[in-house]
Amino acid sequence: MQAIATERYARTRALFERGLKVIPGGIPGHLGPVQSQFIPVDSYPFYVERAKGSRFWDVDGNEFIDYMCAFGPNVLGYNNELVDQAAARQSQLGNCMPMPGEIQVELAELLVETIEIADWAFFAKNGNDVTSLAVMAARAHTGKTKTVLFKGGYHGVAPWTQKHGRPGITREDLANNIYVKWNDLEGLENVIRRQKDEIACLMATPYHHPIFEDNALPAPGFWQEVERLCRANDIVLAVDDVRAGFRLDLAGSAHYFGFTPDLAAYCKAIGNGYAISALVGRDELRSAVTDVFYTGSYWSSAVPMAAAAATVRELHRLDGANLMLRLGSALTEGLRERAGDHGIRLRISGAPSMFYISIPSDDSLRSMQTFSSECARRGVFFTSHHNHFINCSLTDDDIARTLEVADEAFDVVAKTHPKATQGE
């Protein structure tokens, strides 16, 4: 029976037991051992002491090469000096103040220059702050109520984004949502034909990156047709670029896929770990966003804005999105080859900078759970259920070491999971 390893993760275990007494679940949310799919839990650390570049060190002193990047925010490398220095300079001037700092305007100007569709920017803290604002603004703009979403898409944790049946979620919370399948243009056309007078917004991630299943890029012409349908039916097209933003294209994931949404929501990659999110949009939506009453105690804090401005400038300097795509391609090609050496056919889906790994011959996911846990035991942090993230500080040495570890992990998978080597 599994039990938390007493040696490798002794402090993790002690901290978790303390945490359980004073924090519901010990570690709330997506970083907790259950939501993070730490299977088995004794393979993984729960708490981190420090992080730098592409690596982190847990509270027991174990070192890991990290491919989750704090679920996305780490885009330049943990503790990036340029970003931290910009934040420190602003901190000396002031952070949470009675009025915003000059940096708010500077950052908005920078985002307008960077993101193709942006005529303006609105700042908040978390991705869900701005996906919710997008829905509200679409309603204010169109006078309609409903939102079309793609099944399996993730837009945050506000009640309207969750599934019926989850604790605390009522049918009424979801009453204004209409769900269609990703890449199903016919289904979307049918929905719009029937309910165009009610649909205010269509919100989607730029490509489909649900958990527990292979990620799916848009079919050729998909986005262009979605845009045409939205324009023809007075529907605000909102892209949730919270996860993919700046990892495909600094001008926006919509630019990468060749379409023009009305709104785009950003968070993770714009602050390199500092708490900030942004909704950007076209001029047509400016007035609606102005009219919506929407604010938060820390949304105008200046330090995260200074950090975000430094992050965006550094991403420009590095040509960050293309760098991460190249690094992701090198890593995933290596993983595919190593898996093949052990008779395992690995499927890599999604963008290389946000790759998802699966072993399609095993629909139980157990082969992937073993792969991830064997990597974690050897100091490489993957997950079995979620897309991964590349950051700009990843080095060739990091990739080489990762592939060594992956080779050992695939060996264990091949020996313990017959399904893994059965191919499709």
Add this chain to the structure above:
Amino acid sequence: MEKRAGKSEKILSHVNLFAVLKAMEELVRLDPMSRDIIGETRLNIAFTVAGGGPRGWMSIADGTLEVGQGCIVRTGMHLRFVSPSHFNRMVDGKALPIPTKGIAQIGFLTGTFSALAKRLEFYLRADSRALEDDEIFRIHTRLLGYVAFHALSPIANRDRLANSSSSHIPDGDIQLRAGEEFALFIRAKDGVLESRRGYSENARCSLWFADLRALFEVLTSGRNIFDLIGLGRAGMDGFIPMVDYLNPVLDRIPAYVS
């Protein structure tokens, strides 16, 4: 359809037959006194509950007891109930059934069945002092798990709130187990669930408890299973979305089984 937060007498009648009375199967396996109670009895009993209640049977033979859905051949006694609440009151010991066949076997109800029901209650309602006895604790927890996880299927298939989630469970088996002492699996097929005792040969997903104590804590003391998973005293593996969709059903069990 059923009310959201409350419980329905109709669903409760299915739970009472296919989870509570079904626990007598395990009771006879685990408790020598219960096995003595059925002794040499050989009897097939049919249950018919009007008004949308269950149709099922209990078969006693060769020192074993079995409860199942549908009809049974060679029925020695047929018990009818005018409504689900009539059946539920019978399970609570507050009403009598209407025997339409096998009147001569009526002594079974007042004798063997009544004694078994008391034995089942003894274990299921065991207080904290009684549970200090290891054997009583072991049987109590196994019976409790048997009731709870057999209740899961009728609740998932009939309770609107539970079904809104369970209907999305992908096809396959979900193995539930506690140490080496308790095993039951849920078979999902086209959104309909069926609970079965024992081990699945090809479980797509597993939810396990390290031992009966961990199962007991979750079933009786409100201990959150996420806590136990973090501590390594419980765990999941395999296709986890199956358990994700099952969780809202698990949340509905206390409404029907208390």
